[in-house]
Structures are given as C-alpha cells and as structure tokens.
Amino acid sequence: MLEFGDTIPSGSTLHADIAVFGAGAAGIAFAREFLDSNQKLLLVESGDRVPDSTIQSLYDGKTIGSPYPLSGSRSRQFGGSTNCWAGLVARLDPIDFEKRNYIPHSGWPIHYDELVPFYERAESLLQANDGSLDAFSDAPFSPITFSEKLRTKIYQWRPKRFLDFLSDFERSRQIRLVLRSNVVALHLNGDKWSIDSVTVKTLDGNTFRAVANRYVLALGALENARLLLSSATEDWPGVGNEYDIVGRFFMEHPHLDNQLQLMSFDGRFQGYSGSSDFYPAIALSEETLRTERLCNSAFFLPVSGSAPSDPWAKRVQTIATSFGLSSGAECFPVGIPIEQIPNPESRVSLDSERDILGMPMVTLNWQLTPEDLTSLQRTVEILVQEFGAFHVGRFQNSLKQRSLKNPLGGNHHMGTTRMATRPQEGVVDRDCKVFGTDNLYVLGSSVFPTSGAANPTLTILALAMRLADHLRKNA
Amino acid sequence: MKRRNFLSVLFLSLLHILLPGCASPRARNLDALNRFLLSLDKRKQLSLLGEKYLSLYPEERERNLKAVLLSEAPTNIPNMTSYLQDRLAQDFRTREIAQVSRWELSRTEARICALVHLSEA
Ligand SMILES: Cc1cc2nc3c(=O)[nH]c(=O)nc-3n(C[C@H](O)[C@H](O)[C@H](O)COP(=O)(O)OP(=O)(O)OC[C@H]3O[C@@H](n4cnc5c(N)ncnc54)[C@H](O)[C@@H]3O)c2cc1C
Numbered sequence: 001m002l003e004f005g006d007t008i009p010s011g012s013t014l015h016a017d018i019a020v021f022g023a024g025a026a027g028i029a030f031a032r033e034f035l036d037s038n039q040k041l042l043l044v045e046s047g048d049r050v051p052d053s054t055i056q057s058l059y060d061g062k063t064i065g066s067p068y069p070l071s072g073s074r075s076r077q078f079g080g081s082t083n084c085w086a087g088l089v090a091r092l093d094p095i096d097f098e099k100r101n102y103i104p105h106s107g108w109p110i111h112y113d114e115l116v117p118f119y120e121r122a123e124s125l126l127q128a129n130d131g132s133l134d135a136f137s138d139a140p141f142s143p144i145t146f147s148e149k150l151r152t153k154i155y156q157w158r159p160k161r162f163l164d165f166l167s168d169f170e171r172s173r174q175i176r177l178v179l180r181s182n183v184v185a186l187h188l189n190g191d192k193w194s195i196d197s198v199t200v201k202t203l204d205g206n207t208f209r210a211v212a213n214r215y216v217l218a219l220g221a222l223e224n225a226r227l228l229l230s231s232a233t234e235d236w237p238g239v240g241n242e243y244d245i246v247g248r249f250f251m252e253h254p255h256l257d258n259q260l261q262l263m264s265f266d267g268r269f270q271g272y273s274g275s276s277d278f279y280p281a282i283a284l285s286e287e288t289l290r291t292e293r294l295c296n297s298a299f300f301l302p303v304s305g306s307a308p309s310d311p312w313a314k315r316v317q318t319i320a321t322s323f324g325l326s327s328g329a330e331c332f333p334v335g336i337p338i339e340q341i342p343n344p345e346s347r348v349s350l351d352s353e354r355d356i357l358g359m360p361m362v363t364l365n366w367q368l369t370p371e372d373l374t375s376l377q378r379t380v381e382i383l384v385q386e387f388g389a390f391h392v393g394r395f396q397n398s399l400k401q402r403s404l405k406n407p408l409g410g411n412h413h414m415g416t417t418r419m420a421t422r423p424q425e426g427v428v429d430r431d432c433k434v435f436g437t438d439n440l441y442v443l444g445s446s447v448f449p450t451s452g453a454a455n456p457t458l459t460i461l462a463l464a465m466r467l468a469d470h471l472r473k474n475a
Numbered sequence: 476m477k478r479r480n481f482l483s484v485l486f487l488s489l490l491h492i493l494l495p496g497c498a499s500p501r502a503r504n505l506d507a508l509n510r511f512l513l514s515l516d517k518r519k520q521l522s523l524l525g526e527k528y529l530s531l532y533p534e535e536r537e538r539n540l541k542a543v544l545l546s547e548a549p550t551n552i553p554n555m556t557s558y559l560q561d562r563l564a565q566d567f568r569t570r571e572i573a574q575v576s577r578w579e580l581s582r583t584e585a586r587i588c589a590l591v592h593l594s595e596a
Binding site for chain 2: 302311318398
C-alpha cells in the first residue's frame with residue numbers, strides 16, 4: 001500500500017509490528033522479506049518516486065577536515081542512493097571480518113561464514129553470482145597465477161535501481177509505504193530502554209507518530225548517526241551513545257586515481273578493464289595482508305591498455321625489450337580504493353544550525369591517519385616487487401606524502417554506528433540491535449566496524465536480510 | 476645496431492675466439508657484460524634514463540658499476556641476458572629498487588642504463 005505523508009492527518013498515529021525508516025537499498029531489501037509475512041510493516045521514506053530538490057536539501061550539512069560532498073554523495077528519494085549508484089558489487093573478504101591486531105578497532109562480532117547464506121540471497125536479488133573465479137572461468141580475462149602474494153578479485157556490475165521495487169509495495173497489504181515523510185525524533189520510555197514512538201514530519205508541516213513493537217533505522221550512515229545523536233539531552237548522551245561512539249569512526253573508501261600506472265610486459269591484463277558484467281581487480285592475497293600487516297585494497301585497470309606514449313614510459317619499455325622481457329608493452333592507469341583504518345576522530349557530529357524540519361544539520365569531519373598512507377605505500381611496493389620479480393611489468397608510482405591529503409571518496413559512508421560485542425566498543429550488537437535498547441535496530445553500512453575494500457551495498461543487503469530473518473524468528 | 480657498435484662487438488668476439496683460455500673468469504664475465512652493453516639497441520633512450528638515474532643517485536658515479544653488476548656472478552656466466560634477468564628479479568625481491576621519473580626500476584636495469592650513458596659521455 002502506497003501513501004504520502006501529506007495526506008496523513010496531522011496528530012494521527014500509525015501502528016505496525018515493525019516500523020522501518022528509510023527506503024534505500026537496506027530498507028527496501030529488509031521490507032521485501034516481509035512481503036509474504038503476516039507481520040505488519042510500516043516503511044517511512046523521506047523522498048518521493050522522483051528527485052525533489054527541496055527534499056534533497058535535507059541532506060545538506062557542513063564539513064571540516066577533508067572536503068566531502070554531503071548531498072552529492074547520496075540521493076534522498078525512494079530507492080535511496082541506488083538511484084545514482086554505479087552498481088559495482090562484491091563480497092567483503094573473510095579477512096575483513098577478522099580482528100587484526102595491527103588494525104586498531106578491527107574485528108566484526110560476526111564471522112564471514114555467518115553472512116554467506118545472506119550474501120547468496122543478496123546476490124540472487126541482484127542477479128549476481130558469488131564472484132568466485134570459477135563463476136567466471138569462461139570470462140575473457142586471466143586470473144593472476146604468477147605470484148602467491150597476489151590474487152584477482154572479481155567485482156560485478158549490477159546497477160539495479162531499487163525504485164523498481166516500488167510496485168511490490170504498492171501491491172502489498174502487509175506493508176504500508178509512506179513517502180514524503182521524515183523521521184525527526186525517537187521517543188523513549190521512562191527508563192530509556194525502549195522506543196515508544198517516533199515522530200514523523202512532512203515538508204508541508206504535517207506531523208504524525210509511528211508506534212511499533214520494533215523499529216529499524218535504515219537512513220544511511222550519516223543520517224542514522226544524526227538521528228541517534230539528536231535524541232541526546234543535556235544530561236543524557238542519546239540513544240546507543242552511552243560511550244560517545246555514535247557518529248565516530250566514519251569511514252570511506254579513499255580512492256586514488258592517476259597515482260599509479262602499470263606497464264604490463266605482455267597481454268595478460270587484457271580484459272581487466274572488464275565488461276558490462278564484471279570487473280576484475282588486482283589485490284593482495286589474504287595471507288599477504290596478514291603477514292605484511294596491511295589494510296585491504298583493490299587495484300582496478302579502468303581502461304584498456306595502450307602502447308607507452310610518454311617519453312619515460314617509452315624508455316622503460318626500451319629497457320624491458322633490451323632485457324628480453326617484453327615485446328609488446330601496454331600501459332594502464334590504475335584506480336585504487338583502499339580500506340580506511342577505523343579512526344574515532346573521523347566523525348559525524350551535530351551542527352548548531354537546523355534544517356527546515358528543525359533537525360540539527362550534520363557536520364562531517366572525515367579524517368585519515370598517516371598509517372592509511374603507510375599501508376597503501378607498502379601495498380604498492382609489494383605490487384612493484386611481485387610484478388618486477390616475475391618479469392610481468394613495471395609501475396610508475398606517483399604516491400606522495402600528500403596523496404591522501406584531500407582524498408576522494410567512493411560515496412561509501414560507513415562506521416558511524418559500528419557493530420561490536422560490547423557497548424564500550426560500538427553502537428549495535430551482532431544482531432544490529434542498538435546497545436541499551438530492546439527494540440531499536442540499525443541497518444546499512446553505518447554498522448560496519450571495518451570497511452574492507454569492496455563496495456558496501458552487497459554487504460548492506462546481506463545484513464538487511466539477516467536482520468529480517470532474525471526478527472521473523474523472534475516475532 | 477650502429478656500425479661502430481657492430482664493429483666493436485665483432486672485434487671483441489674475435490678476440491674471444493682467438494685467445495681462448497687466456498682471460499680469467501672475471502675478465503670473461505666483464506667481456507660478456509661489455510658485449511651485452513654494446514649490443515643494446517635504442518641507446519639514446521637508455522642513456523637518457525641512465526643520465527637521470529645518475530643525477531638522482533649521484534653516489535653511483537663513484538662506484539665501479541660493472542664490478543657491482545658482476546658481483547656474486549658465477550665464474551663463467553653462460554648467458555649474460557638471463558644472468559641479468561635473474562639479477563633484476565632478485566633486485567625486486569630484495570627491494571633494490573630505484574625510482575626514476577617515478578618509474579620503479581630494479582637497480583640492475585638502472586645501472587645498465589647508467590653504463591650506457593657513461594660510455595657515451
Ligand atoms: C554516485 C554513487 C555511486 C555509488 N556506487 C556504488 C557502487 O558501485 N557499489 C556500491 O556498493 N555502492 C555504491 N554506492 C553506495 C550505495 O548507493 C549505498 O551503499 C547504498 O545505497 C546504501 O544503502 P542504504 O539503504 O543504507 O542508504 P540509502 O540508499 O542512502 O537510503 C537511505 C534512505 O533513507 C531515506 N532517508 C534519509 N533520511 C530520512 C529521514 N529522516 N526520514 C525518512 N527517510 C529518510 C533516504 O531518502 C533514502 O531513501 C554509490 C553511491 C553513490 C552516491
């Protein structure tokens with residue numbers, strides 16, 4: 001059933017078994033799991049079916065630290081940021097879930113294997129496969145075999161617009177989808193253990209309440225933190241924030257383009273610019289990441305190789321030919337997303353300025369640490385060493401001390417309500433339930449304690465489906 | 476290959492054939508390295524790279540680069556190209572890497588370029 005907040009009488013109360021806020025990738029994937037259930041779901045979404053600049057402006061905010069496009073990196077519309085995403089998907093690697101003692105604050109409370117059945121379900125929603133080399137054995141590229149320190153990791157292009165799922169909800173009797181409606185406040189019972197109700201506002205000035213047994217926030221990593229932080233009062237730090245963790249540990253996938261160029265001595269990297277279906281990346285093996293104590297990363301070759309054209313590349317090619325190493329060298333620019341080390345000072349906080357609904361705006365202070373660059377530099381050094389030692393190619397390396405000074409992100413917001421085993425270390429538990437509450441859950445990449453190097457949405461979907469199973473079992 | 480280089484290679488090869496057993500293993504290796512250097516094509520390109528390398532790593536000018544390249548060599552290098560290939564692979568393994576115009580090169584290949592440059596200077 002589809003409704004609009006402007007048509008709901010001000011002052012009324014909407015009841016449901018589960019109230020979900022935010023209909024982006026996470027909220028939609030979660031809610032779809034209840035299409036055939038007998039539980040009543042309320043799905044409240046700020047946006048409409050088409051973009052609206054006034055609604056989008058609710059995403060405006062401020063940045064200190066590295067500049068960041070707060071509104072430009074998301075879409076406030078039914079379907080969320082999948083209205084503008086690129087659709088590149090991959091699982092996180094098993095190592096990404098591990099506690100790595102060389103990465104502070106690393107370690108998920110869940111293991112990769114626990115997520116596998118949900119990854120499979122998420123992949124089937126996107127009509128993707130498991131991304132294994134076997135699944136791409138016929139694809140026109142050759143996996144890396146020359147070095148045990150390196151591997152090929154396959155990403156898949158699945159630019160599904162979640163807007164397409166609208167009709168599922170229009171037809172549903174169990175799910176009440178309310179568009180153009182913004183959650184602005186969480187109300188707790190007296191002892192602050194449970195959410196009693198949630199206030200929803202429209203841009204036309206309508207205000208109504210949602211009352212449910214369980215509440216799920218799926219507003220994206222910046223807004224999830226914003227809403228929890230704005231529940232704070234003078235003498236109380238806010239929902240899930242007893243240890244001042246909400247909004248901290250903001251992570252992105254810093255992207256470095258044009259800082260590395262590969263000269264391949266033979267045609268073995270043909271096909272690495274991918275197709276409309278897949279996109280192979282060069283990565284370090286998990287064993288190497290462990291032994292070298294490095295963060296995860298991926299090295300993409302976004303365009304097909306071309307003959308060396310600049311004078312220095314030609315000279316390097318001449319050496320390779322002189323040594324009998326190359327007959328037809330090709331150059332590739334390399335794109336690198338990296339895993340950011342969780343950093344409590346990299347954070348979302350509330351500004352004194354408010355938006356047109358009266359919500360405090362967010363201030364983002366995205367901060368990297370020198371160790372992020374050190375890890376990347378060593379990773380590149382390993383690539384240089386392995387490609388060199390096996391006569392596969394050479395790299396032109398322009399990484400500098402300043403390379404991560406004003407980094408570009410990948411529009412991936414993560415970590416602001418991190419998952420942990422204890423409230424001292426995180427905001428939600430292994431079931432995505434907010435510590436200190438008994439009926440509030442959070443979905444989206446805000447719960448990622450570490451980011452890996454893979455784009456986040458497949459994992460967001462897997463976690464959403466896992467929470468749906470959990471809440472169905474514990475109805 | 477330029478005519479002058481061709482003649483030099485010919486001369487050295489003849490010497491090698493006419494005076495077997497006269498040279499010590501070290502001299503034979505040096506000889507093989509010289510012939511390798513003389514046989515290189517596109518010398519201008521290599522020389523420019525070598526010049527840049529020497530400007531970035533001036534201490535290399537003080538070294539006997541040929542002796543460095545032949546250090547740890549077997550008594551009789553059967554094939555100079557594959558000897559140097561192994562050496563540069565080893566350089567990468569042991570991080571004997573030099574950055575020239577931001578290209579990460581093995582010391583061995585950079586030194587070969589430096590020798591080409593010095594021979595032309
Ligand atoms: C340009 C671009 C390219 C990207 N490319 C990729 C990619 O290739 N691969 C990948 O994995 N990821 C990519 N992403 C990221 C991906 O889009 C997000 O990871 C994903 O959409 C997050 O899902 P979500 O449901 O958590 O949040 P969102 O999709 O952002 O959904 C949040 C929803 O909550 C709603 N909302 C917000 N505040 C309120 C409120 N107060 N009340 C009610 N509703 C509210 C919003 O309108 C929105 O619909 C890209 C993003 C962008 C912007």
